[in-house]
Amino acid sequence: MQTKSAARNIFFGGTIFFFVIFVGLVAHSYSYIVTTSTNVKTLTEAVAHGKKIWEENACIDCHTILGEGAYYAPELGNVCKRLGGKDAVMGMIEARQENEEDTRQMPNFNIKGKDLEDLAEFLCWTSTIKTQNWPPNEAG
Ligand code: HEC
Known part of the structure; x- marks a missing residue:
């Protein structure tokens, strides 16, 4: 009892x-x-501002970042490593905003100058996060 x-x-x-x-x-x-x-030491103002640009433009509506988001467009958590650096990421975002005929389209957000640079800074910072080897392949 x-x-x-x-x-x-x-x-x-x-x-x-x-x-x-x-x-x-x-x-x-x-x-x-x-x-x-999380690499706190390299978490600069530019990275924080870039994240804001990322959020304001709802990039996650099409892209995943570290697996979170939509599956329409490529994973961007590793895009900086994949493309080979910040300049390449900026160039790619600029190019994707133009109306190329032969690729799937990304809207033109008209992101340029400091906004574009900080956005790339954010994506490059994100690729330094230790993700225990995720994504399992380069394409995400
Ligand atoms: C309406 C959907 C859509 C939105 C919203 C969108 N993208 Fe994209 N994005 C795409 C598509 C589609 C591609 C090209 C995929 C391909 O090459 O087949 C792309 C490609 C990219 C690439 C190149 C990736 C690579 O591996 O080649 C980057 C970088 C990128 N987008 C960044 C962004 C950022 C930053 C934002 C927010 C400002 C954003 N995208 C918002 C659809 C979108």
């Missing part, structure tokens, strides 16, 4: 036990993000 106090002890004991495990896992995830996966 289980007494009332035994039931109470199981309830509180279990709650505290799993709460402690939860706090431990949060601390572990946090330290993992801060120390290994």
Whole structure:
């Protein structure tokens, strides 16, 4: 027979036990993000501004970034590595905004100058995130 106090002890004991495990896992995830996966030192103003441009233009409506987003256009989490650097990314975004006849179309967002540079900066910063070898192939 289980007494009332035994039931109470199981309830509180279990709650505290799993709460402690939860706090431990949060601390572990946090330290993992801060120390290994996100490159905080290189997180500049330009990168933050580039992310804003990325969000304002809803690039994610067609592209994935680190797997998140839509599957219409290529994965861009590794685009900087794939194309070989920031200048190439800027050139590609510029070219994609023009009306080329023979490729799938990307809208012309009219992104240029500092906005274009910071956007490329953001995509190049993103490609430095340690993703445990994701995507599994170059094309994403
Ligand atoms: C309406 C859909 C759409 C939106 C929105 C869109 N793109 Fe694209 N994007 C494309 C398509 C389509 C391609 C070309 C795919 C191909 O070559 O077959 C492309 C290609 C690219 C490439 C070259 C990728 C590569 O591997 O060659 C980059 C870089 C890029 N887009 C960046 C952006 C950025 C930055 C934004 C937001 C400002 C954006 N795209 C928004 C459709 C879109």
